[in-house]
Amino acid sequence: MNTFSLKPLSLAVAAVLTLPVSALAQESSTPQASDDRRMEEVITTGTRVEGLSPTETLSPVDVLGGENLSDQASFDLTESLAKIAPSFNTQRFPIADGTAFIRPVTLRNLSPDQTLVLVNGTRRHRSALVNLQIAPLGTVNQGAQAVDFAALPSAAIERVEVLRDGASAQYGSDAIAGVVNVILKDDAEGVSVSAQTGEYFEGDGTRTSLAANAGFALGDQGFVNTTIEHSTAEKTWRGAARPDAEFVGSVVGVENVPLDGLGQRWGDPDVEALKLFVNTGYELDNGVELYGNVGYSENETISDFFYRGPVLDPQYEFGARATLQADGDGDFMPDAAPQSLIDSITAQGLNPADYLVADATSASGFVLRNPIYTQFPGGYNPQFGADISDFSAVFGARGELASGMSWDLRARSAENEVSYVLKDSINPSLGALSPTTFNPGTLTQEETSVNADFVQPVELAGLASPLNVAFGAEWRDETYKIGAGDEASIAVGPTAAVFGVGSDGFQGFPTDAAGSFSSESMAAYVDLETDVTDKLTVGAALRFEDYDAFGSTSDWKLSGRYDFNERFALRATANTGFRAPTPGQVNTLNVTTTADASGNLIPNGTYPVDNPVALALGAKPLTPEESTSFTLGAVINPLDNTSVTLDYYSINIDDRLALRNNTIGAGEVALLEGAGVANASLLQGSNANFFVNAYDSEVSGIDIAVTSDFELAGNLLVVDLRHNHNQQKVSNVAPSTINDSRVYDLENQVPSDRTTLTFSYDTGNLFNSYLRLNRYSGWESTFGLFGPGDASDATSYGSEILVDIEATFTLAENYKVSVGGENIFDTLPDDEADPTLQFLGVRQSLTSPFGFNGGFWYLRASAEF
Numbered sequence: 001m002n003t004f005s006l007k008p009l010s011l012a013v014a015a016v017l018t019l020p021v022s023a024l025a026q027e028s029s030t031p032q033a034s035d036d037r038r039m040e041e042v043i044t045t046g047t048r049v050e051g052l053s054p055t056e057t058l059s060p061v062d063v064l065g066g067e068n069l070s071d072q073a074s075f076d077l078t079e080s081l082a083k084i085a086p087s088f089n090t091q092r093f094p095i096a097d098g099t100a101f102i103r104p105v106t107l108r109n110l111s112p113d114q115t116l117v118l119v120n121g122t123r124r125h126r127s128a129l130v131n132l133q134i135a136p137l138g139t140v141n142q143g144a145q146a147v148d149f150a151a152l153p154s155a156a157i158e159r160v161e162v163l164r165d166g167a168s169a170q171y172g173s174d175a176i177a178g179v180v181n182v183i184l185k186d187d188a189e190g191v192s193v194s195a196q197t198g199e200y201f202e203g204d205g206t207r208t209s210l211a212a213n214a215g216f217a218l219g220d221q222g223f224v225n226t227t228i229e230h231s232t233a234e235k236t237w238r239g240a241a242r243p244d245a246e247f248v249g250s251v252v253g254v255e256n257v258p259l260d261g262l263g264q265r266w267g268d269p270d271v272e273a274l275k276l277f278v279n280t281g282y283e284l285d286n287g288v289e290l291y292g293n294v295g296y297s298e299n300e301t302i303s304d305f306f307y308r309g310p311v312l313d314p315q316y317e318f319g320a321r322a323t324l325q326a327d328g329d330g331d332f333m334p335d336a337a338p339q340s341l342i343d344s345i346t347a348q349g350l351n352p353a354d355y356l357v358a359d360a361t362s363a364s365g366f367v368l369r370n371p372i373y374t375q376f377p378g379g380y381n382p383q384f385g386a387d388i389s390d391f392s393a394v395f396g397a398r399g400e401l402a403s404g405m406s407w408d409l410r411a412r413s414a415e416n417e418v419s420y421v422l423k424d425s426i427n428p429s430l431g432a433l434s435p436t437t438f439n440p441g442t443l444t445q446e447e448t449s450v451n452a453d454f455v456q457p458v459e460l461a462g463l464a465s466p467l468n469v470a471f472g473a474e475w476r477d478e479t480y481k482i483g484a485g486d487e488a489s490i491a492v493g494p495t496a497a498v499f500g501v502g503s504d505g506f507q508g509f510p511t512d513a514a515g516s517f518s519s520e521s522m523a524a525y526v527d528l529e530t531d532v533t534d535k536l537t538v539g540a541a542l543r544f545e546d547y548d549a550f551g552s553t554s555d556w557k558l559s560g561r562y563d564f565n566e567r568f569a570l571r572a573t574a575n576t577g578f579r580a581p582t583p584g585q586v587n588t589l590n591v592t593t594t595a596d597a598s599g600n601l602i603p604n605g606t607y608p609v610d611n612p613v614a615l616a617l618g619a620k621p622l623t624p625e626e627s628t629s630f631t632l633g634a635v636i637n638p639l640d641n642t643s644v645t646l647d648y649y650s651i652n653i654d655d656r657l658a659l660r661n662n663t664i665g666a667g668e669v670a671l672l673e674g675a676g677v678a679n680a681s682l683l684q685g686s687n688a689n690f691f692v693n694a695y696d697s698e699v700s701g702i703d704i705a706v707t708s709d710f711e712l713a714g715n716l717l718v719v720d721l722r723h724n725h726n727q728q729k730v731s732n733v734a735p736s737t738i739n740d741s742r743v744y745d746l747e748n749q750v751p752s753d754r755t756t757l758t759f760s761y762d763t764g765n766l767f768n769s770y771l772r773l774n775r776y777s778g779w780e781s782t783f784g785l786f787g788p789g790d791a792s793d794a795t796s797y798g799s800e801i802l803v804d805i806e807a808t809f810t811l812a813e814n815y816k817v818s819v820g821g822e823n824i825f826d827t828l829p830d831d832e833a834d835p836t837l838q839f840l841g842v843r844q845s846l847t848s849p850f851g852f853n854g855g856f857w858y859l860r861a862s863a864e865f
Helices: 008-017 021-027 066-070 077-084 243-252 314-324 339-347 428-433 583-587 612-616 666-674 740-748 835-839
Strands: 061-065 088-090 105-107 115-119 157-163 178-184 191-200 207-218 222-233 270-283 289-304 356-358 366-368 383-400 406-423 437-458 467-483 515-531 536-547 551-565 568-579 590-595 601-606 625-639 642-663 687-712 715-731 753-762 767-776 779-781 795-797 800-811 815-822 856-864
Touching (some): 066 077, 066 157, 077 088, 077 105, 105 115, 467 583, 515 583, 612 666, 612 687, 715 740
Parallel strands (some): 601 687
Antiparallel strands (some): 061 157, 157 178, 191 207, 207 222, 222 270, 270 289, 406 437, 437 467, 536 551, 568 625, 642 687, 687 715, 779 795, 800 815, 815 856
């Protein structure tokens, strides 16, 4: 659905961009030639040969400049990557547990953890979050444990190199879809500062960011480059009021219903983040360089869960029950003789009056006595959040021997911690004794590695260039820790048999799930590359890796390129890859609340594969995912100012991980009791999930990149067109794993075509601007958890084009002011088709690849010294 109400700021920016080029050129006092402002690109990703540009490589590599990432409406690298590179996708899911805080980024529509992320060529650690929610409330790539791009400050980034090719043989596990290498700034002098603010056209979601980057020389032989960034983002409100919340508001007053009467909110969370990065290097007198980088970030995020209705005055009780369908939600006593429950409470030496209140309107004659009876007269909406901290450190040394062999030795240590927070909720089984604030537990991901890399050029007769021989070894350890929740978040109170256990919305991690779980691996590789002739370049890589938990694997890669002339070349690769299950995926335990097709709230648990619950339901040990892929591409330079790359890819992946879902009925309870699972009857009616190797998939597509630069009135105009076409086919689905709806969503929920077209205009020292068009083709989605599971409810959503614009003015040489707009035509996706989500207050499609917040304007001021 498009709305074309262009806001005043958008009109102003558009007017600036339509000024005659000649007029702008005349105001420029010292126009520079366009050649002076073109960046000479030399890449380090995908090849260990020095001095290659992106158009000279055997594999497709994109180079995204740091300014392209920081000069945007968003301060979040997660979003900015997806804005300028169409092979990337990310989505925002408002009610999706931790996925609402740490957003997954996909490359080529593969799982987020099937892309390897490097920083200055060294592996970046994962976040502690395992994405568990499934569409329509969570990512279609359920189960991933990937890197949190948002922990990296954009102001610290010189460029990002994206290798769009399988590279497990070169870099190890996870590099099935490709490799993202974030290159940090290494300036030894200069200071830059910036401040940015903006908000959505709706008047909410205000974002502010302050950033500073400074470079310092360490004598004549070294540097320290430091970046600090602080940012905030306020909540957005895009949903409609739930009918049940409206009813409650008519009875008790709208002011007593959560979230200004809406009951529950659909939109972005509230975020405050602080990020720090230091990059350094120092060359010793003997030619050895010591180097390293240290990063630290803190992120406090808070969002919402589903609305819980209140206990109303008896005169309204019947109408409330009929409207809210609250029986079974945990608010009302279900139809049952209460005497046994009273006897149970009394037998524990407790007072039933602390837990039950007489109410003649309920079928049993009683309702649950808890804080919502008095503290939340209009119901409650649990506030769910996380305090996320992230630390990383890399230190190393490199140099070159007299023989010409270069060497690089380095060590890495990192930790990502997610500490959950739950407010405005209760533990129903504790009755009036329940607190309303909980600490459900902490997840921690720790990683350590040591790498040794060597490169030796070898002169061989008959070759047009030396044979580049690279080889090395790596030791790596991943440790996943689960910290138990506080006592109230996991307590099994006197009324647990009726109302469930633990904090409502997100149950605390139980003490028997707490622990530390590690996985070690050792690897060795060799990587060869040479020019056989002046026209033919070939490469080969082989890697052996051994895991203490999953055994060993060997992977290979073959590459070739033939330059017919300076204008045209063909390149091709074939490779195998793998991704080992993480300790987090093997050991994660999570119990949260979700909704069923009727909108009723039910517990949804995920258990480790060796947990008694999972074993009783058929869980088996996990095995690595394995892939085979190939690419075929062309590099074309039809004109001196134009480059074109066209690459076809096909990736086949076996044994992909997914969550097997089990609804616990009487038969499953019997299985659990037979396996000795304690309190098995309490799980009846809930979902119990665990990871399995569930299916195979084939992902194929085409990447196109066309870049042209023009000298226009002494200034530089760059036109950049990028397109990704992608299709996924799921096959060999293991029985009792993913249903037809999940298969359909994997194949259709991400748009098959993404295009970005960017016009950048630069006068050098007066004015620069860009206009970007982002097109998303149509997509299709089922109702996921709320549907029948057979994909009969699949719904189509239309394609959309979003327009971004920015203009930057230079004042007094060192100062700049930028004004911009994102989605300036306030384009929104089609209306949500899922009737359950409509009842829950969702208006626009929740699976939209570009969200549903609408247009955003911003203003930025910056200075360089």
